[in-house]
Amino acid sequence: MTRTLYVYAIVEPGVRLPRVAGHRIERVELGGVAAAAERRTKAPPLSEKALRDQYRVVASVHQRVNAIVPVRFGALVERDELERIASLRGRMLVAALRNVKGKSQMTVRLLGSAPARPPAMPAASGTDYLLSRAESNRPAVPPLADAIRRSVAAIVSAESIDPGRESIELTINHLVPNGRLARYRSRVEAVAFESSSPASVMISGPMPPFAFAPDLWDEA
Amino acid sequence: MTRRPVRHSTIPRTPPPPSPRRPSPPRGAPKARVPARRQKARIETSDASLLDVIDSLLNKGVVLNADVILALANVDLVYLRLSALLVAADRLKEQ
Numbered sequence: 270m271t272r273t274l275y276v277y278a279i280v281e282p283g284v285r286l287p288r289v290a291g292h293r294i295e296r297v298e299l300g301g302v303a304a305a306a307e308r309r310t311k312a313p314p315l316s317e318k319a320l321r322d323q324y325r326v327v328a329s330v331h332q333r334v335n336a337i338v339p340v341r342f343g344a345l346v347e348r349d350e351l352e353r354i355a356s357l358r359g360r361m362l363v364a365a366l367r368n369v370k371g372k373s374q375m376t377v378r379l380l381g382s383a384p385a386r387p388p389a390m391p392a393a394s395g396t397d398y399l400l401s402r403a404e405s406n407r408p409a410v411p412p413l414a415d416a417i418r419r420s421v422a423a424i425v426s427a428e429s430i431d432p433g434r435e436s437i438e439l440t441i442n443h444l445v446p447n448g449r450l451a452r453y454r455s456r457v458e459a460v461a462f463e464s465s466s467p468a469s470v471m472i473s474g475p476m477p478p479f480a481f482a483p484d485l486w487d488e489a
Numbered sequence: 490m491t492r493r494p495v496r497h498s499t500i501p502r503t504p505p506p507p508s509p510r511r512p513s514p515p516r517g518a519p520k521a522r523v524p525a526r527r528q529k530a531r532i533e534t535s536d537a538s539l540l541d542v543i544d545s546l547l548n549k550g551v552v553l554n555a556d557v558i559l560a561l562a563n564v565d566l567v568y569l570r571l572s573a574l575l576v577a578a579d580r581l582k583e584q
Binding site for chain 2: 276279317320321323324338339340341342344345346350351354362365376378431440473476477479480482483484485486
């Protein structure tokens, strides 16, 4: 009989998972890694309640374990399929767990309006066209964001930047060692207060390191 | 293991306060005693914002599986399961 699992996160093998109200989270050993998963026959339908519920589960696991790689919403997989993915991408998942161990994600959003992207210039060749498209898609980093990044550069261990959209000018995700979270927050706040930029700064976290999960499909 | 409280704050670009350091309010102090300017300058909640939840769970995190339907002119042509694609690609590599 096939067993389907709803996977919340990848964790280190042998770790003890927390009890989360309304869920029966179990650890599924997959060789070098394990999955924090729940036996289910269907993925939850997409809704705010389901998203908040899953976030609560992942955050609870994150508070309990040292290393967690969160899984995207909707990951209902058969046990065999999960084992196959873990065997094919085990090294990548182990490296990702090592990378986030003892760390949390902090996210800084600059609120304003997303900068208009310049249209791609006419190109002489396909390569030129793709290069110009890539350049126009690269997020423009405003001076305030640069100042924030510089102020925490010695604290963070990894960074990812998402381009702005609608009322968000830019999103910066940082991977921060748990012992430095307070220092990180105070440095960002200090830069934001001192800046003359018209943008507002929103700081979120600490949260599970969603933005530092590997792309398993990159090598496919 | 100690619990790490999740905090979210928004710092609008109002005139900067004299010092970036915030005085820590006394424990149990009523909210009305917090200066109005400070109340405006910081919004904090104890729960993750919906923006964080959506961004994290729908745009980030490991993609374990996904279904893709290639369609042309509103006609579904090919159904692909990404995990099946991954397995197939790795088998091709092995050959």
